[in-house]
Amino acid sequence: MVKEECKTMLDALNKVTACYRHMVISAGGTSDSHNLREELRKTRQKAQDLAVANRNKLTSVLKDKTITKEDRADYERLWVIFSTCMEILEVDMRRALELGQEFPINVPKKHLIQTGMTGGTSAVAARAMSVQNMKYEAETNLDLADLKDLEHEICQVEEMMYEMEMKVNVPQWTVEAKQDPGAELKSTVSIGASSVGAISLDENKSYCDPSKALAGVVFTAVLIVAIVLAVCVVKLS
Structure with a gap:
């Protein structure tokens, strides 16, 4: 106590x-x-x-x-x-x-700004x-x-x-000290790393979805075509 x-x-x-x-x-x-x-x-x-x-x-x-x-x-x-x-x-x-x-x-600010005196005694x-x-x-x-x-x-x-x-x-x-120097920072970093790792695993799982992979390929192809057309327009102009 x-x-x-x-x-x-x-x-x-x-x-x-x-x-x-x-x-x-x-x-x-x-x-x-x-x-x-x-x-x-x-x-x-x-x-x-x-x-x-x-x-x-x-x-x-x-x-x-x-x-x-x-x-x-x-x-x-x-x-x-x-x-x-x-x-x-x-x-x-x-x-x-x-x-x-x-x-x-x-x-007062007026005493800092005004200088001299005016008027009679x-x-x-x-x-x-x-x-x-x-x-x-x-x-x-x-x-x-x-x-x-x-x-x-x-x-x-x-x-x-x-x-x-x-x-x-x-x-x-x-x-x-009871803890090593920077122990709190290390624990914070480890927690953040584990969180990032979990997010990465979830993202890797989502990337393995065939439908999402196909959509990604189609989107990439459309993007490449758009870039090629933009380059051609610039050269012709």
Whole structure:
């Protein structure tokens, strides 16, 4: 039951981490928006919550000296997968921080296009104190606060990974995989080859039908005659 629980929690972390990476790719692009930045914030927090739960569970299990050698090998494989998910999450969080700094979501386009000022001093001051500009300033502060939170969370992930290495010493190169490299690809190819072979057998059986063979000969003869006539027409013209 404990092993299945660890697998379920790790699968949830893997899915959330993949979802976060998919959304980070859209940051700074044409599909970027306030909703995307908010979903990024919620998703990375969910990933960190799952990471803490996975770390606590796997750490307690791997520290248990009573588990069998076979179970320990399985938990070590799960630990390696967990460590990889954490590394991917940290890389994507850093990428999100860089994109958030380079492409602030709250910068109005008019401030990027228009240059200079027109009108008297009072008019400029009135525009500067307008409700729209105040709202923009407030949203900018929220954006900067989220980036500061992201920087802090990146440091937390780094500390978590360091603590993991100190508490549970599981070098990745010592963990053996259950399957050979490319086993899944080989199985897929073998399935595809067997399917193709079955189709080929069915086609060979259909080719052995005398009526279909005769129809094929007649069709070939008609095609040859048509080609000859086309060549003759071209030469005569």
